[in-house]
Amino acid sequence: MTASDPEQLLRTRCSTLPLVEVRYSAVTGSTNDDALNWLEAGAADGSLVVADQQTTGRGRLQRRWITEPGAALAFSLILRPTPAETVHLALFAPLAGLAVADGLAICCGLTAAIKWPNDVLLNNRKACGILAETTWQGDRIAGVVLGIGVNVAPSAVPPAETLMFPAISIEEVTGRPVNRWDLLAAILQAVFSWRQKLGNREFFQSWEDRLAFKGEPVQIQAPDGKLEGQLVGIDPHGNLLLRTAAGKMEVITAGDVSLRPAEKS
Numbered sequence: 001m002t003a004s005d006p007e008q009l010l011r012t013r014c015s016t017l018p019l020v021e022v023r024y025s026a027v028t029g030s031t032n033d034d035a036l037n038w039l040e041a042g043a044a045d046g047s048l049v050v051a052d053q054q055t056t057g058r059g060r061l062q063r064r065w066i067t068e069p070g071a072a073l074a075f076s077l078i079l080r081p082t083p084a085e086t087v088h089l090a091l092f093a094p095l096a097g098l099a100v101a102d103g104l105a106i107c108c109g110l111t112a113a114i115k116w117p118n119d120v121l122l123n124n125r126k127a128c129g130i131l132a133e134t135t136w137q138g139d140r141i142a143g144v145v146l147g148i149g150v151n152v153a154p155s156a157v158p159p160a161e162t163l164m165f166p167a168i169s170i171e172e173v174t175g176r177p178v179n180r181w182d183l184l185a186a187i188l189q190a191v192f193s194w195r196q197k198l199g200n201r202e203f204f205q206s207w208e209d210r211l212a213f214k215g216e217p218v219q220i221q222a223p224d225g226k227l228e229g230q231l232v233g234i235d236p237h238g239n240l241l242l243r244t245a246a247g248k249m250e251v252i253t254a255g256d257v258s259l260r261p262a263e264k265s
């Protein structure tokens with residue numbers, strides 16, 4: 001390991017953060033899979049898995065997440081929620097969204113939007129995807145893995161024709177190089193800070209302030225069809241509120257649904 005190799009730079013940058021242990025791979029399948037295995041083997045709260053490249057990176061519903069070497073952030077943070085935090089389990093993914101938005105503001109001076117429930121957008125394009133996974137021991141929560149992928153350099157962005165939602169990298173917006181590990185540290189710092197506020201007023205206010213497409217016509221795509229309406233906001237459980245053309249308020253729970261701007265007629 002030399003002073004300029006990525007792992008050493010990462011370890012130096014993480015040394016001031018409240019992390020228990022950091023595992024780095026130049027190439028792995030999926031940092032979420034590595035973190036889930038580590039959790040199973042007893043990893044402590046605050047353990048972190050980072051990879052330069054993923055070969056089987058995952059989104060929701062077994063969709064693929066592409067991580068090209070040297071171009072992106074791909075990491076998974078292991079948390080062991082306290083009983084009080086367990087009440088707000090569904091809010092860990094939005095917590096990650098808030099933390100990425102904060103990290104982009106602090107590290108890169110960018111204003112990001114959060115596409116409900118937790119994609120992070122720049123210029124209405126996806127710059128970051130989040131996959132939060134929970135493991136159980138019987139009816140008790142064993143842990144949460146917060147998996148975060150960020151497109152930093154333009155080469156991180158997959159070809160447009162392969163994507164279900166347009167994507168972008170951070171450097172395409174800043175127009176200058178961004179240090180991946182500075183951004184990682186800013187995001188993690190923000191994760192620890194938002195964790196203290198999980199589910200409180202400031203948490204929801206900040207989430208709603210950053211909500212992409214707020215007040216705009218959107219559609220919710222679900223396996224059994226589409227629902228159109230105006231995006232009103234989020235409720236105290238993190239559900240999306242949508243007002244249909246007939247004036248009915250629909251409450252949408254995160255899951256097997258996708259939010260899209262409404263198709264222009």
Ligand code: ATP
Pocket residue numbers: 058059060061063064065066067119126127129151156157158162163164165167168257258259
């Ligand atoms: P939705 O937009 O429907 O809410 P999602 O954001 O939760 O979906 P997933 O369902 O997890 O996304 O699927 C991952 C999506 O991200 C896939 O559509 C895939 O094409 C796309 N994708 C894969 N790699 C990247 C990347 N590096 N940058 C942006 N998008 C990517």
Ligand code: BTN
Pocket residue numbers: 029030031032033054056057058059060065073074075076119128129130131147148149150
């Ligand atoms: C999404 O598409 O919205 C979710 C993508 C999540 C990608 C990250 S990259 C780090 C971690 N490892 C994975 O396999 N997935 C997550």
